[in-house]
Amino acid sequence: MFLSTHIQPVSPPLLSISFTQPTTPHHALKGRVVVHELDSEILKGNPLGDPSLRKLHVYLPPGYSPTTGYPVLMGLAGLFGSGESFFNGDGDLNLCTRMDRLILSYKCMPVIIVAPDCDTKTGGSQYINSEGTGRYKDYILFEVIPFIQKQYNIPNHQTWGVFGVSSGGYGALTLAMNHPEVFSCVASHSGDGLFDFCFKKIFQEAINVYRNSGGVYKWYHDIYLKQVSVNKGGRPNFGLPIVALGMSVVYSPNPHSDNGVGCDFPFSLETGEFLPHIWSRWTKEDPVFAISKNIDKLRKLKCIYLDAGRWDEFNLQHATRNIFHQLENEVMGGRRESGEMGLGSAVGGSENVREGPVLFFEEYDSGHYGFERRFDISIPMLAHALHMQGIQPRIAKEEVALDHLSLLRRIKELCEKGGV
Numbered sequence: 001m002f003l004s005t006h007i008q009p010v011s012p013p014l015l016s017i018s019f020t021q022p023t024t025p026h027h028a029l030k031g032r033v034v035v036h037e038l039d040s041e042i043l044k045g046n047p048l049g050d051p052s053l054r055k056l057h058v059y060l061p062p063g064y065s066p067t068t069g070y071p072v073l074m075g076l077a078g079l080f081g082s083g084e085s086f087f088n089g090d091g092d093l094n095l096c097t098r099m100d101r102l103i104l105s106y107k108c109m110p111v112i113i114v115a116p117d118c119d120t121k122t123g124g125s126q127y128i129n130s131e132g133t134g135r136y137k138d139y140i141l142f143e144v145i146p147f148i149q150k151q152y153n154i155p156n157h158q159t160w161g162v163f164g165v166s167s168g169g170y171g172a173l174t175l176a177m178n179h180p181e182v183f184s185c186v187a188s189h190s191g192d193g194l195f196d197f198c199f200k201k202i203f204q205e206a207i208n209v210y211r212n213s214g215g216v217y218k219w220y221h222d223i224y225l226k227q228v229s230v231n232k233g234g235r236p237n238f239g240l241p242i243v244a245l246g247m248s249v250v251y252s253p254n255p256h257s258d259n260g261v262g263c264d265f266p267f268s269l270e271t272g273e274f275l276p277h278i279w280s281r282w283t284k285e286d287p288v289f290a291i292s293k294n295i296d297k298l299r300k301l302k303c304i305y306l307d308a309g310r311w312d313e314f315n316l317q318h319a320t321r322n323i324f325h326q327l328e329n330e331v332m333g334g335r336r337e338s339g340e341m342g343l344g345s346a347v348g349g350s351e352n353v354r355e356g357p358v359l360f361f362e363e364y365d366s367g368h369y370g371f372e373r374r375f376d377i378s379i380p381m382l383a384h385a386l387h388m389q390g391i392q393p394r395i396a397k398e399e400v401a402l403d404h405l406s407l408l409r410r411i412k413e414l415c416e417k418g419g420v
Helices: 083-087 095-104 136-151 167-178 202-212 216-230 239-251 276-283 287-298 316-331 371-387 404-416
Strands: 004-006 015-017 032-039 053-060 072-076 112-116 160-165 183-189 303-309 358-364 400-402
Touching (some): 032 136, 053 083, 072 136, 072 167, 072 371, 095 112, 160 167, 167 183, 202 216, 202 239, 216 239, 303 316, 303 371, 316 358, 358 371
Parallel strands (some): 072 112, 160 183, 183 303
Antiparallel strands (some): 032 053, 053 112
16 A cells, blocks of 8 residues: 655644533434535526536534534535435445444544535536536535535634545645635545546547547537436436546637537547647646646645545546645655655654645555545544634544644554555
């Protein structure tokens, strides 16, 4: 197992967490998921004609009390997913079940988790504002968050954590990178990035499918959308062609495009020629190239968690490693105990180390999927980082003193024992 945990606070104070034994027996304590419906003004009239009425799933921890302050995390699903995706599995694949287990076994502080629906006809919004899909970043910042603050008595000044998988990991990192005043800690599981590695190759298959279907317009309207209608809104499995179209709609939108699908493609659909002037629009949104432009904002974060499977089918391990390397050098000052990528251990605690975020990176032995077990590491870490800022739920086991370094050491020990 490759494991690297990095920490960069200035002499972090010990955090005394007052744990009180719940009076209700554990077997009777369960969290619950509340489903709201938001009719978004921001999403009305979006370019794809997607519904403005959106479900918003909210996990409330065991023993939830509206008078108690809780850390709040936002969970962002991957491509073709929505907030509901986190809660429709069985056992630990269901985030509600997983969180109940973590909280009731005292491995995670009680947290609220908010999971919005930002799905689109073409597979997803990437959680950004795009002329091709709509203003999904604004929807999160200016409608979802204020609604939750009002509904669950969350102070306006309280910062959130955000985590996501795949496209959701991309969304989580870009939101935190650009808005540290809102999201003070972030976890990206196999997040999109280094687009040259993960997206260019998908066009090889997509172009063949479009051409053999009579063109991209015919494929999208007469084949893809027709099948969506037959499936009553369910997503047919059209693989890379819909990914290529969906990402082009997000990153290189063109409502006046002569192909009839509202975007420019970075490759000629006729000859396969690469079109650098279109691709440059994609790279402007690539987090690998955004790190250096947002160093000061990234230094304001309290915790950054990155991981990916070393056999990721979309080559996202390379993006994760690249982002970690930049953060380690630009944000953390290049401090590391190990000289080999992916084999380091916790660094920090020196009075000479400048203030910065906790940085955790791991490249684990798996592919792109099966990431759910990684939440056992990332979510407790984000909850703890938020707790360090004074958000103090009082449901747990005993008096404990924790700091970031001891937490990371415990997580590392758990990983090495195969506990996650």
